[in-house]
Amino acid sequence: MNIKNLFYLFSLVFLIGCAPQPLFYWGDYSSSLYDYKKSPDEKTLAAHEKSLLDIIVTSPKKHLHVPPGIYAEYGYLLINDGKENEGLEYFDKEIVLYPESKVFVQRLKDELARGKK
């Protein structure tokens, strides 16, 4: 092996080491959330919902799990929109995929029930 090859190999290893394959696909999450926070209105909220849905739809296509919290956040927004049953389904998906979310999601459900009383 000559030095040039060794150099390429080293560079490759170095690059891989620095930029590991992300575990999750987050799409436009942080930029749509940023836009929403910068000017919270119906339009920016709808855009953020859309990027959540994109993550949910695209992740399996990339053979990745939906990232932690995404199902719960999407479900939460749906419930705020009045789509309660659909929202609750996403809450359950969060628990199935990430059992450690159970206490938190249950809390969200309890609050929803409490709000209805």
Add this chain to the structure above:
Amino acid sequence: MKTLYWIVLASVLTLWGCAPQITKHEFAPKMYDQHPVSILILPPQNKSTAADAKEYYSTTIAEPLTNCGYYVYPTEVVNDVLKQEGLFDTETMLNVPPQKFKEFFGADAVMYVTILEWNTQYLILSGSVTVKIASELKSTTTGDVLWFYDDVVSVNTSGDSGGAGGLAGLLAKAVTTAIKTAATQYVPVARDVNTKILIALPYGKYHPKFNQDAQTMIEKKKKAEKNK
């Protein structure tokens, strides 16, 4: 052979720098004892002069933290729940014992973020955006600090467009600098800081290298001064 020597030497210098090095395990042994799975990120404490820093920073942290292998509670929803519980400001939250967050959310650890710097410097012909962050993880079972780290990134936003010389050119350049600096959102800079900080965090359960990084070398840090 001599060339190889230099390459190796240069690489070693690049990788190690001059800062003292330590293994992740030595730096944060409690992370390897307790292996927290789920992390609750509290709204950051803002010590910078930018009032909106807090809101914007919180859009950047969940993604990289999940890519380190942790379950991260959705920050927006968490903020709403905290508000419903009457916890509006970060200072109040700091006084809540970490154990409470286990009870509330089921979280294994809480991440406390402090924004130390979030500012723009305008000079006539150049500008820069600086973000400095300190993070700390506390166990919700023992209340102990499991891990901490901090870092800073400064990005030059000079209008480097060349073009006309003379006074007109100089003025044009000054205008470009101001525009570019104003338009450069802090968010990408904050993301870079997150990357630099999270490199020092042991991988979580969902990462393929979970529990295999104990001997990874990182730069040794002392706890950042929070009251700068």
